[in-house]
Amino acid sequence: MLRIIAVLTERNTRLEAEVAAYRRMVLGARSERSAVILSDQGCLNLGDAGDAPSVPSGANDNTGMAEDVCVKQDGGRRPARRNVGALPPALPRIERVVEPVETACPCCNGVLHRIGEDVSEALDIVPAVVRVLRTIRPKYGCRACEGTVLQAPAPARVVTGGMASTALVAHVVSACYGWHLPLYRQCQM
Numbered sequence: 001m002l003r004i005i006a007v008l009t010e011r012n013t014r015l016e017a018e019v020a021a022y023r024r025m026v027l028g029a030r031s032e033r034s035a036v037i038l039s040d041q042g043c044l045n046l047g048d049a050g051d052a053p054s055v056p057s058g059a060n061d062n063t064g065m066a067e068d069v070c071v072k073q074d075g076g077r078r079p080a081r082r083n084v085g086a087l088p089p090a091l092p093r094i095e096r097v098v099e100p101v102e103t104a105c106p107c108c109n110g111v112l113h114r115i116g117e118d119v120s121e122a123l124d125i126v127p128a129v130v131r132v133l134r135t136i137r138p139k140y141g142c143r144a145c146e147g148t149v150l151q152a153p154a155p156a157r158v159v160t161g162g163m164a165s166t167a168l169v170a171h172v173v174s175a176c177y178g179w180h181l182p183l184y185r186q187c188q189m
């Protein structure tokens with residue numbers, strides 16, 4: 001009889017702990033980040049790579065991905081590292097070159113020659129098409145006075161320095177608030 005009571009007491013304690021955990025999940029603080037992460041959650045399906053156009057060589061050669069949350073050894077949380085330059089290389093890329101308005105040296109009116117470029121990438125979406133927009137801003141320098149470097153200003157973005165284009169931000173916001181699709185469900189699509 002005592003053995004049955006001990007087994008039932010242990011089972012009752014275990015079930016109470018399970019119920020408390022479920023109550024925390026259902027009735028606790030809510031956010032898009034859940035305490036429970038499903039195996040395929042957080043994976044953005046970017047379509048079939050077989051029908052995508054070819055990618056220029058050297059595009060996104062780095063395959064290292066930064067972790068979302070880093071934990072210090074003393075138990076505190078570090079700020080998350082940015083995942084810069086890790087857009088999938090299988091996505092089609094559309095290049096647009098932004099040239100400066102004037103290509104004459106403001107000092108000596110000499111001809112400016114291309115000396116380099118800055119390349120930035122943003123994840124863009126056209127309904128049912130996800131692609132990467134590459135913005136190339138050539139740098140021009142004067143050979144005569146060697147003191148002038150000219151470059152077109154970067155196009156404005158919704159999030160300064162962000163990897164999302166205006167169309168992608170609009171799509172995510174309209175799906176979230178217009179179609180009532182939470183972010184985790186958008187990731188599953």
